[in-house]
Amino acid sequence: MTASPIDASTDPGDLLTGLDPTDERLAALHARFAETALGVGAVDVAYRTLDSPVGLLLVCATDVGVLRVAFEIEGHDTVLDRLASTVSPRIVETPSRLDAAARELDEYFRGERRAFDLPLDRRLSTGFQRTVLEHLPEIGYGSTASYAAVALASGSPRAVRAVGTACATNPLPLVVPCHRVVRSDGTSGNYRGGMAAKQTLIDLEAGA
Structure with missing residues (x-):
């Protein structure tokens, strides 16, 4: 099946309306939306969450590199809202785009990595x-x-x-x-x- 085009103004919530939040179709639809959005250049900030010894982490990235790492204590929704207002509202949960970051963080927590090789987007620091x-x-x-x-x-x-x-x-x-x-x-x-x-x-x- 060919995915329908999604322009930059498309709200993923509009696509998910009417589905039971526990339905597996919801996850599949979100994954399809995310991949399609990436394909048409409609994602400025991708994010995913990761389990870690210091709690659930939120990791966000742009095309430049990793932009933000946030602890659960900060409120992940609050962090995403702030990024939407300061960087771009085109934010989508896209785990695959952050596979490298997830891998390096996992290696770090296992004691197998002593330095990160990830590209960084430092625009939030001045x-x-x-x-x-x-x-x-x-x-x-x-x-x-x-x-x-x-x-x-x-x-x-x-x-x-x-x-x-x-x-x-x-x-x-x-x-x-x-x-x-x-x-x-x-x-x-x-x-x-x-x-x-x-x-x-x-x-x-x-x-x-």
Whole structure:
């Protein structure tokens, strides 16, 4: 069967109206919609969810690369709504488009990957925050650095508080390892996914 064209204004909800949400046809129809939308260039942001040791993760990507990684504590619907208003409303759940990200994250959580090779879309980071986040991959796997050390490495030694804010609002946690930045006394400090998630990641790397 040939799929019908779907233009950029098509709402997937319109296609799904009238189907029982528990019906397997719903999943099949959504998959067909997603693939067709991709085929006609009607998807600007693709997303999928992944189970992980730090809870259910939302991973979003554009044609440029991974755009956002969000923890369940952030509210996935809230994150998607914000992306719809700041990036594009053409957002579709398209798991296959994020297979590489899913594979690398799974390898990381199994202790088999120490650095990510994914292309990144960094448009959600600007100014000093972007400077800080671009430095973070230099902190080695299993190591930590203080906020003060990161401020110094970023060229603004007095901007310790700004480094904390940059890390706490990192749109690409895990992939850009802000969990490796800790307080000078060695305590973990704030984290977008919660302090328990941050400690889990530190412990995971320390034990690998």
